[in-house]
Amino acid sequence: MLIQKIGSHDMNIAYVSCMPKDRDMILLMDKSDLLFDPETHAPFSYGDIREESFMKGENVVYVFSLDNRRVFTAVNVPSDFSEKCEHVFVRDLGKNHPELQLAGATVMHLKTWYKTHQYCGCCGGKNHHDMAERAMRCEKCDHLTFPVICPAIIVAVIDKENDRILLTRSARNKNSIFSLIAGFTEIGETLEQTAAREAMEETGVKVKNIRPYINQPWGFSSSLMCGFFAELDGSPELHIQQEEISEARWFDRDQMPVNDSPIDITHHMMEMWRQRKVDF
Structure with a gap:
């Protein structure tokens, strides 16, 4: 089940x-x-x-x-x-x-x-629903295609020395709220490597002690979102990737903005850290 x-x-x-x-x-x-x-x-x-x-x-x-x-x-x-x-x-x-x-x-x-995926990527034949599992089967070459699921990460970067969390706002949405750093995994990359790369690319900070915490299917982006906590490694100075991020800031626990989506993995991770329910 x-x-x-x-x-x-x-x-x-x-x-x-x-x-x-x-x-x-x-x-x-x-x-x-x-x-x-x-x-x-x-x-x-x-x-x-x-x-x-x-x-x-x-x-x-x-x-x-x-x-x-x-x-x-x-x-x-x-x-x-x-x-x-x-x-x-x-x-x-x-x-x-x-x-x-x-x-x-x-x-x-x-x-x-x-x-x-209405047509086969191998021969161009018409795909039909497979009767045994969630898949599409080509009527010509019998090629079987399964749902596309894109692995992605979301990472809470913590400045443990100053008890702060790093939050960002997306540059793609004018109405975006502060959230955690996130991004898709590249081919040949581990999830932990993705978390470190996205933190560096989007905000210019290095991280260490990257720990898996929770994961969630997120159909809005056809992804499986894997949540991590990570510790700041070195300088907290921020250099944002302006194409992706409009703003990045360090927040104390009592200054964190409220993310009001109860099933959102971002909301869960931010609240767990705010309420000191994670050992990080």
Whole structure:
């Protein structure tokens, strides 16, 4: 059993080859929005929309179960149907419905993969859903393609001598909040090497004693986010990578900004350090 706890909720991500039934949940998405029933303000049940033309064949795929209720999605949703739905930005669900935020992120991850792997990368043949596992199989050459999962790191750099944490703001988003240093792993690189490289590239600091702490699937970027704590090694002087970072600052525990996304790995790591619940 592949059970992931989300607060009081259980998500079982084990793949099952099956067709939806009337009570099953259908998590539909349009870009970054979950599509809710405008009357119930909640996700659709299959019985509500089973007659829709897009709820047929390989367009409907099993995703996971949430609290023992099976969840499906549709890879492609027509614009005329989407316009009739209530749109809820998936990142806005973190405070009140963290289970739906993480579920929506997982659906985004899978939809991106399905849409970009409709044809075989080896021979160009049409791909179809494999019946035994979550994969796409080519009808011509039988090549099997599995979901793309990108390893990434997020690292809390600690100045132990002055009891401070290093936080940064992204240059790509004008409304970005202070967060931890993060980045994707390069080919041939360990996760620890990624943490050290990203710290140096983005802020100009060296780190040591890099320790793994926690990891989290993060469907928004099709990644598996691996969290580390690391100790400042040498000078705390900052030299930011302006293409990536708009601001970087050292914060004392009582000066740290609040990150209010309860299921976000950044929020968890920042709060654990702020509350002295990690030995670092």
